[in-house]
Amino acid sequence: MPGRSTRLIVALDTKDTAQAVRWREQAAGHADAVKLGLEFTYARGLDAVRAAAGDSPLFLDLKLHDIPNTVASAIGSLAALRPAMLTIHASGGRAMIAAARRAVDETFPSGSRPLLLAVTVLTSMDTQGLHEVGVPGSVEEQVVRLGRLAMESGADGLVCSSHEITPLRRALGDGPVLVVPGIRPAGSALGDQKRVMTPAQARAAGADWIVVGRPITRAPDPAAAAAAIAAELSA
Numbered sequence: 001m002p003g004r005s006t007r008l009i010v011a012l013d014t015k016d017t018a019q020a021v022r023w024r025e026q027a028a029g030h031a032d033a034v035k036l037g038l039e040f041t042y043a044r045g046l047d048a049v050r051a052a053a054g055d056s057p058l059f060l061d062l063k064l065h066d067i068p069n070t071v072a073s074a075i076g077s078l079a080a081l082r083p084a085m086l087t088i089h090a091s092g093g094r095a096m097i098a099a100a101r102r103a104v105d106e107t108f109p110s111g112s113r114p115l116l117l118a119v120t121v122l123t124s125m126d127t128q129g130l131h132e133v134g135v136p137g138s139v140e141e142q143v144v145r146l147g148r149l150a151m152e153s154g155a156d157g158l159v160c161s162s163h164e165i166t167p168l169r170r171a172l173g174d175g176p177v178l179v180v181p182g183i184r185p186a187g188s189a190l191g192d193q194k195r196v197m198t199p200a201q202a203r204a205a206g207a208d209w210i211v212v213g214r215p216i217t218r219a220p221d222p223a224a225a226a227a228a229i230a231a232e233l234s235a
């Protein structure tokens, strides 16, 4: 896929292994990685996760969030999955993120270590939602606050919306890998997402990876939808 600086992860959000494999195959050649997360893992278990991902790089989006010892132990249970990326919640705090960092380094051999990504503020949240959980100020301020904490504590990158890429780069430089869900091609349904941009806008903002689920998997022709998004990223 020459010329693309923003890569595409397709989110295989289903409980059905055959369906996940079908979507992966339909997106093959257009997507650079697949995401498997809570829905699939709780329904099918860890063994099925590797099978569903096949040979594709795996974005394992389990969004771990617990006391440091539990998060570290959970990461130790993920070795066989050989993920390329895995997620924790930045709001778990400094000690939890640092414990996750140590666990990644101890669990995976150097050279095949997953990127440790910290979720800042979910893309389904807006300012009002943030205030409701007791966080004053703007989403942007909270994303930068949590992003700084996560990077100081050993994360390799952050999950954020496209709207926070510029402020994160201003605050933290080019180091963090930025993985960006909340992607909606023009005209597609928002669903539960609040902070969205199109693939082209996310690329222009500087996303390293975008994560796209329903606009591909619920499209009448998932292969064509994935191809269109890949073309938008390459244009």
Ligand SMILES: O=c1ccn([C@@H]2O[C@H](COP(=O)(O)O)[C@@H](O)[C@H]2O)c(=O)[nH]1
Pocket (backbone or CB within 6 Å): 011, 013, 035, 037, 061, 119, 121, 122, 123, 124, 159, 160, 181, 182, 183, 191, 193, 211, 212, 213, 214, 215
């Ligand atoms: O803040 C976040 C973190 C993760 N996600 C995940 O990305 C995909 C997006 O799916 P769509 O169907 O394209 O909305 C999904 O698997 C989420 O769990 C996110 O959306 N926002």
